[in-house]
Amino acid sequence: MDLNNEWYHQKQIAIVAQEPVLFSGTIKENILYGVDLSGMTEADIEAKLQKACEQSNSISFIKDKELFPKGFDTIVGERGVRLSGGQKQRVAIARALIRNPRILLLDEATSALDAESEHQVQESLEKLLAAGGQTIIVIAHRLSTIRSADKIVVMQKGRVIEQGTHDQLIQLEGTYKQLVQRQL
Numbered sequence: 001m002d003l004n005n006e007w008y009h010q011k012q013i014a015i016v017a018q019e020p021v022l023f024s025g026t027i028k029e030n031i032l033y034g035v036d037l038s039g040m041t042e043a044d045i046e047a048k049l050q051k052a053c054e055q056s057n058s059i060s061f062i063k064d065k066e067l068f069p070k071g072f073d074t075i076v077g078e079r080g081v082r083l084s085g086g087q088k089q090r091v092a093i094a095r096a097l098i099r100n101p102r103i104l105l106l107d108e109a110t111s112a113l114d115a116e117s118e119h120q121v122q123e124s125l126e127k128l129l130a131a132g133g134q135t136i137i138v139i140a141h142r143l144s145t146i147r148s149a150d151k152i153v154v155m156q157k158g159r160v161i162e163q164g165t166h167d168q169l170i171q172l173e174g175t176y177k178q179l180v181q182r183q184l
Helices: 005-012 027-032 042-055 085-097 115-131 166-172 175-183
Strands: 013-016 103-107 135-139 152-156 159-164
Touching: 013 085, 027 042, 027 085, 042 085, 042 115, 085 103, 085 115, 115 135, 152 166, 152 175, 159 166, 159 175, 166 175
Parallel strands: 013 103, 103 135
Antiparallel strands: 152 159
């Protein structure tokens, strides 16, 4: 069986890394980066942009006229310097979501954020989980990020040592529970 890499990477999976990569263009350009816009009207593009930003919890700061008077047309600066860490991360999540991937991989997506930014990103993840329709894989050391996951897999030295829901793993009284207690 041949796997079409473009189909797989462009349409099936999206990754949001710990440190998002943003370019010096506008917020809109950063979110639409890599999206095939052929055959789409401007209204279609705007609707997709709006939906992705609502899902990623970024629409409120993008439309805040005091912070970003030009909204989606605001220049973010080299590597997104005009955005906070949480804002960058939510723009990166919107970039991933606009492609409507079947699999969304979040690799330490909240690890470098302050508490408020983490809360904002966590809210966007909760919305995604509630909406369903895609598989979301979250790699995290901050256990608050994964608490509501359907399945948590605890790994040690590359091997699965525990798996289950948060409540099931707490009842096991194993490694996961020890990690939760340390983080509290």
